[in-house]
Amino acid sequence: MQFEWSYFFSLFSVADFWESCITVIELSALGWFIGMLLGFLLASAKLSTARWISVPASIYIWFFRSVPLLVLVVFTYNLPQMFPVTRDVLSNPFYSGLLALVVTEAAYMAEIHRGGLISVAKGQKEAGRALGVGLIGMQRLIVIPQAFRISLPTLVNEYITVVKLTSLVSVISLTELLTVGQRLYAQNFLVMETLSAVAVYYVMIVTVFGWLFHWLEQHLELSNRKPQTLDDAALVDLRTRLGSQPAQAPQPSARAGLAPALQLVNIQKRYGQHEVLKGIDLKVEAGQVISIIGPSGSGKTTLIRTVNSLETIDQGEIILFGEGYIHSGDNPNAPQIRRGVQRIGMVFQNFNLFPHRTILDNVTLAPRYHGRDRVVSEQRAYALLDKVGLLAHAHKYPHQLSGGQQQRVAIARALAMDPQIMLFDEPTSALDPELVGDVLKVIADLAKEGMTMLIVSHEMDFALSISDRVIFMENGIVQNDAAPHAILADQCGERVRKFMGLDSHSPSPHNVSKSRLAGEVG
Ligand code: ADP
Ligand code: MG
Numbered sequence: 001m002q003f004e005w006s007y008f009f010s011l012f013s014v015a016d017f018w019e020s021c022i023t024v025i026e027l028s029a030l031g032w033f034i035g036m037l038l039g040f041l042l043a044s045a046k047l048s049t050a051r052w053i054s055v056p057a058s059i060y061i062w063f064f065r066s067v068p069l070l071v072l073v074v075f076t077y078n079l080p081q082m083f084p085v086t087r088d089v090l091s092n093p094f095y096s097g098l099l100a101l102v103v104t105e106a107a108y109m110a111e112i113h114r115g116g117l118i119s120v121a122k123g124q125k126e127a128g129r130a131l132g133v134g135l136i137g138m139q140r141l142i143v144i145p146q147a148f149r150i151s152l153p154t155l156v157n158e159y160i161t162v163v164k165l166t167s168l169v170s171v172i173s174l175t176e177l178l179t180v181g182q183r184l185y186a187q188n189f190l191v192m193e194t195l196s197a198v199a200v201y202y203v204m205i206v207t208v209f210g211w212l213f214h215w216l217e218q219h220l221e222l223s224n225r226k227p228q229t230l231d232d233a234a235l236v237d238l239r240t241r242l243g244s245q246p247a248q249a250p251q252p253s254a255r256a257g258l259a260p261a262l263q264l265v266n267i268q269k270r271y272g273q274h275e276v277l278k279g280i281d282l283k284v285e286a287g288q289v290i291s292i293i294g295p296s297g298s299g300k301t302t303l304i305r306t307v308n309s310l311e312t313i314d315q316g317e318i319i320l321f322g323e324g325y326i327h328s329g330d331n332p333n334a335p336q337i338r339r340g341v342q343r344i345g346m347v348f349q350n351f352n353l354f355p356h357r358t359i360l361d362n363v364t365l366a367p368r369y370h371g372r373d374r375v376v377s378e379q380r381a382y383a384l385l386d387k388v389g390l391l392a393h394a395h396k397y398p399h400q401l402s403g404g405q406q407q408r409v410a411i412a413r414a415l416a417m418d419p420q421i422m423l424f425d426e427p428t429s430a431l432d433p434e435l436v437g438d439v440l441k442v443i444a445d446l447a448k449e450g451m452t453m454l455i456v457s458h459e460m461d462f463a464l465s466i467s468d469r470v471i472f473m474e475n476g477i478v479q480n481d482a483a484p485h486a487i488l489a490d491q492c493g494e495r496v497r498k499f500m501g502l503d504s505h506s507p508s509p510h511n512v513s514k515s516r517l518a519g520e521v522g
Contacts, residue, residue: 004193011197016180023176028163031101039109064107070168072100077172097169116151127352131366132342145356156213177201227395259322261286261452268315276302278476287450291463294473300456304423308344309337345414349426351406353398360394363413384412388442404435424455460500472496
């Protein structure tokens with residue numbers, strides 16, 4: 001048997017084929033797009049902690065991933081027999097085909113989205129929460145943009161699958177590519193030639209969309225974006241436009257003599273049977289700098305996280321500037337907690353910058369979310385970036401900065417909300433030693449300006465030099481709470497001095513790295 005080449009080529013000028021190409025594109029694009037939106041809702045539902053939401057979503061996904069599309073197509077097309085009201089829509093093979101495609105694709109795409117959603121690091125949501133961003137804002141600004149970038153390649157691949165699946169709709173006589181081909185070869189029996197042409201049409205559609213999606217992926221790929229460091233001329237220009245003084249922390253002196261900035265009363269916290277905080281009492285006056293030290297696992301991180309509601313407490317109460325703020329049993333989304341969280345800035349060990357946003361956008365995200373004007377937030381952000389020595393990097397992305405620079409951005413980001421208290425959880429422990437100094441200098445400057453701060457740190461020299469009080473925690477309790485001079489004067493017992501690497505005969509801290517090597521510092 002011979003292949004009729006001239007007939008094969010003539011099929012590319014058949015109007016019916018080109019029209020059915022449009023049908024295939026419309027059907028697949030709509031099926032993919034609606035399926036993607038519904039899939040996202042299903043994925044979010046499946047991830048919900050409420051079982052009445054997650055269980056139905058899981059059942060839907062399980063069921064419709066199991067039913068073959070062909071069965072579903074025939075089923076939806078015949079649905080008007082059972083439900084005559086659906087006749088107007090579903091007797092049209094395009095709509096019944098679309099419905100079947102959407103129903104199946106939503107189930108597939110839900111799993112793709114779920115993969116994206118769970119790969120967004122937990123720290124991202126914590127950073128958002130620490131900035132007072134609510135549940136919907138968190139999804140819109142932080143989670144979805146990152147999850148979408150992760151799932152995009154798989155979603156694109158799914159589009160190609162959808163294009164090919166549209167051929168199944170030929171069983172209900174929708175005039176798509178395969179139907180046109182079948183009609184032709186039923187008349188002339190040139191099956192191979194006709195089906196080869198049909199295949200080429202599909203390949204063309206997939207190729208064109210493949211290019212489009214490739215372009216989109218490249219466009220969204222952050223590592224392809226390489227904004228440059230601003231040069232000196234640009235910096236001078238920016239500073240003249242800002243025209244203002246370098247950003248200052250709000251002065252706490254006005255509050256001196258009033259209620260303490262922070263009061264922890266009998267804070268208890270357990271994870272299962274493990275009692276991590278065993279009744280912590282702590283009073284921090286406005287403008288005080290408190291360093292928290294102690295062995296790994298002693299509860300320092302947990303303590304500091306309870307202060308801005310990243311952890312709930314089982315017992316006790318936290319009072320902020322004399323006002324009730326957190327009580328055991330409170331819902332973390334209670335209005336007084338959300339208001340309080342906005343007055344507290346938090347800096348994490350792993351920076352938790354938002355990787356999909358520029359440095360400037362990282363700093364302006366929270367003020368803009370809370371309704372501050374764009375120009376005002378940007379001016380303030382530039383001033384804060386100047387303060388931490390990173391103005392020249394304002395338009396770069398976090399992945400283009402060193403760890404030390406990222407941590408300084410994280411400090412600027414926390415300061416952008418004009419917090420009255422700053423919390424630091426081992427801000428330098430993820431950094432290479434040569435990068436630690438710049439970060440500590442920024443924190444020391446804040447201390448000089450009178451910012452109230454709680455700093456979990458294992459930089460003993462630093463803790464002794466900038467703190468008003470050093471708190472030593474062990475086994476979930478405050479073992480010691482003393483001023484640096486009292487510790488240096490040997491008034492606080494052997495345990496603290498030993499932990500700090502202080503030789504009992506010499507008044508200066510020595511060899512902190514020794515205790516680090518001993519694995520004692522957490
Ligand atoms: P530190 O910061 O002083 O090293 P943490 O506050 O991180 O200590 O942890 C104190 C204790 O609580 C550790 O024993 C740790 O294993 C436990 N812990 C911390 N977070 C959790 C959690 N989410 N679930 C269970 N246990 C936890
Ligand atoms: Mg810790």
